[in-house]
Amino acid sequence: MPSVFVQGRPTASYPPFAPEARRGSVRRVTEVGEGVLHRPCRDVTEFGPDLTALIDDMFRTMYVAEGAGLAANQVGVDLRLFVYDCPDDEGVRHVGHIVNPVLEPLDPAARRLLDEGEGCLSVPGAVMAVPRPDRAVVRGLDKDGAPLLVEGTGYFARCLAHETDHVNGQVYLDRLSGRERKAALRQSADRREEVFARRAANAAAFARDRTADGATGA
Structure with a gap:
């Protein structure tokens, strides 16, 4: 089996970071409680350079924040769009973007629920x-x-389900009990400064890499 799928298609080789990230800029990640995260996003109806630039920025922002996926409303843009760079349980890497995503309903008899750890940028x-x-x-x-x-x-x-939830105006906290939600918010309050320090360091490292690429003509 191929080790990387890009846009759902097998790819022989792929760089450590999606090429889009080299072109993009880091945007601020919205946080739970901000209105844009808690209402359904609008369909994308215009395709062109502005959408491409948004995708570039989203890839760069996702890597800086150490995420496996990022939806447009997580950078404050009210559009149905997400990007991802995520492994499956077999170690196969999946990279891409999806505009106007719709999660298909699955036959309950043919699916299995996994109750595993989940985070959110x-x-x-x-x-x-x-x-x-x-x-x-x-x-x-x-x-x-x-x-x-x-x-x-x-x-x-x-990852696919989590990001599709985002464009529908849901965060994973909405799937938790009241007690679990409070526990998650306490965790976030305790770790927030550490997370933001790491993101700042990553943003600086990405900027140095891009400067080096420019100096060598790569």
């Missing part, structure tokens, strides 16, 4: 067990408007 530092199906199928479009279908299992299925 918009709830910095918190990790809680969230039940998710072990398989996910998402349909949408690519940045050029071409139809796209991406399937995932295990941890990658969790």
Whole structure:
């Protein structure tokens, strides 16, 4: 089996970071409680350089924040779009973006729920067990408007479901009990400064890498 799938298609080789991240800029990650995270996003209807630039910025922001996925409303943009760079449980890497994603309903008899740890860049530092199906199928479009279908299992299925929740105005805290939600918010309050310090260090490292690339003409 190929070790990397890009936009749902097998790829022979791929760099450690998606090329989009080299072109992008870091944006501020929104946090739970901000309105843009808690309402359904608008469909993308315009395809072109602005959308491409947003995707570039989202990839760079995701890597700096050490995420496996990032939705547009997590950088304050009210559009149905997410990017991802996420392994599945077999160690296969999945990289790409999905515009106007829709999570297909699965036959309950053919799915298995996995109750495993889940975090969110918009709830910095918190990790809680969230039940998710072990398989996910998402349909949408690519940045050029071409139809796209991406399937995932295990941890990658969790990522696809988590990010599709975001564009529908849900955060993973919405799937927790009141007590669990409070515990997650306490975790985040305790770890927030540490998380933000790490993000700042990562942003500086990315900037140095891009400067070095420019100096060598790479």
